Amino acid sequence: MAQDIAQVCYVCKSPELAISIKSVGPLCAGCFIGVVERRVKKDVRLDHPFKKGERILAIDDSSTKSRVMLSLLDRCLGGLPIKLEIKKEDIVSITSKDIEGFSKVLLPLSADDQAEGFLSWLLGDDREDGHKDSQIQIIPFLACLLEEEIEAYAKAKCIKSSSKDPSPLRKDLLQFESRYPGLIHGLLKGANGFKDASQRR
Ligand SMILES: [Zn+2]
Numbered sequence: 001m002a003q004d005i006a007q008v009c010y011v012c013k014s015p016e017l018a019i020s021i022k023s024v025g026p027l028c029a030g031c032f033i034g035v036v037e038r039r040v041k042k043d044v045r046l047d048h049p050f051k052k053g054e055r056i057l058a059i060d061d062s063s064t065k066s067r068v069m070l071s072l073l074d075r076c077l078g079g080l081p082i083k084l085e086i087k088k089e090d091i092v093s094i095t096s097k098d099i100e101g102f103s104k105v106l107l108p109l110s111a112d113d114q115a116e117g118f119l120s121w122l123l124g125d126d127r128e129d130g131h132k133d134s135q136i137q138i139i140p141f142l143a144c145l146l147e148e149e150i151e152a153y154a155k156a157k158c159i160k161s162s163s164k165d166p167s168p169l170r171k172d173l174l175q176f177e178s179r180y181p182g183l184i185h186g187l188l189k190g191a192n193g194f195k196d197a198s199q200r201r
Contacts, residue, residue, distance in 0.1 A: 007020070007026045008026065009026060009027050009028040009031050010025050010026055010027065011027060011028075011031040011034075011035075012028060012030070012031055014028040014030075014031075016028050016029075018032060018152075018156055019032040019152050019156070021146075021148055021149060021152060022181050023146055023148075023149065023181065023182075024149065029156040032152065032153070032156055033153065033156050033157060036072075036145065036149060036153045037072060037075050039144050039145070040072050040075075040076060040141070040142065040144060040145065041072075041075055041076045041078075042144075043143065043144035044076050044139065044141060045076065047139075048104060048137050048139050050076070050077055050080050050082060050104075051080075051082075051103075052080055052081055052082070053081065053082065053083065054082045054083065054103045054104065055082075055083045055085070055101060055102045055103055056082050056083065056084050056085070056102060056103065056104045056105075056106065057084075057085050057086075057087060057098075057099055057102040057104070057105045057106065058070060058073065058084060058085070058086045058087070058105075058106040058141075059086075059087055059089055059091060059094060059105065059106065059107050059108065060086050060087065060088050060089070060108070061088075061089065061090050061091055061108060062088065062162070063108055063162060063164070064150065064151065064154050064159065064160070064161045064162055064163065065108035065109070065110060065142055065147075065150055066108035067154065067159045067160060068108070068142065068150050068153055068154055068157075068159060069106060069108045069141045069142055070086070071157060071159060072141075072142075073106070073141075085102075091107055091108075091109070096134070099134075099136055099138075102136055103135075103136065103137065104136070104137045104138075104139055105136055105137070105138050105139065106139050106141045107138065107139065107140050107141060108141060108142060109140035109141065109142060109143060110140075110142045110143065110145055110146065110147050110150055111142075111143055111144065111145055111146050111147075111184050111185060111188060112146060112147045112170065112173065112174070112184055113140065113143075114140055114143050114188055114191070115173060115184045115187040115188055115191070116167070116169055116170050116173055118187060118188070118190075118191040119169060119173065119187065120169055123169075143188065146177075146184060151163075
């Protein structure tokens with residue numbers, strides 16, 4: 001069995017493993033934190049570069065994800081002066097009035113959330129996409145991270161964790177992900193390709 005073989009952190013070779021998630025491999029706590037921070041920084045900046053003086057709204061829905069998002073935000077901004085406001089609100093209760101006047105809205109959404117949203121849309125759940133004509137960029141801040149990676153990051157950084165019961169669709173999705181690792185990221189790639197293609201029409 002793989003667990004019986006003494007494993008070391010694949011970055012610094014430390015034997016003190018904190019994380020062994022399939023998607024990231026064996027890592028000590030310090031290297032895992034570094035991997036997560038670099039990945040989010042790259043992902044968010046690539047698609048939505050921050051600009052000096054921008055007004056940014058971050059939604060804090062009191063979840064582990066919003067606490068992780070806020071702790072990663074500083075790193076992503078890299079000292080850039082922006083006008084950040086944090087609003088305590090559930091994502092589903094946000095109205096267009098709430099986000100008026102901001103250039104970016106950061107949502108504490110993971111890869112799992114994005115994949116579930118795409119799946120439920122594919123399956124015919126006609127969810128409204130109310131902000132699509134707006135100039136405001138809606139950014140799923142943690143879309144490059146799986147929920148289990150976010151939970152592990154929260155644990156490594158001693159961020160308080162509060163979990164919610166998953167929806168039936170989410171349970172199915174997680175079962176498929178454990179059977180076919182990489183499925184969630186694959187779905188997201190498909191969803192983005194689909195979005196690009198439909199925008200070009
Ligand atoms: Zn390490």
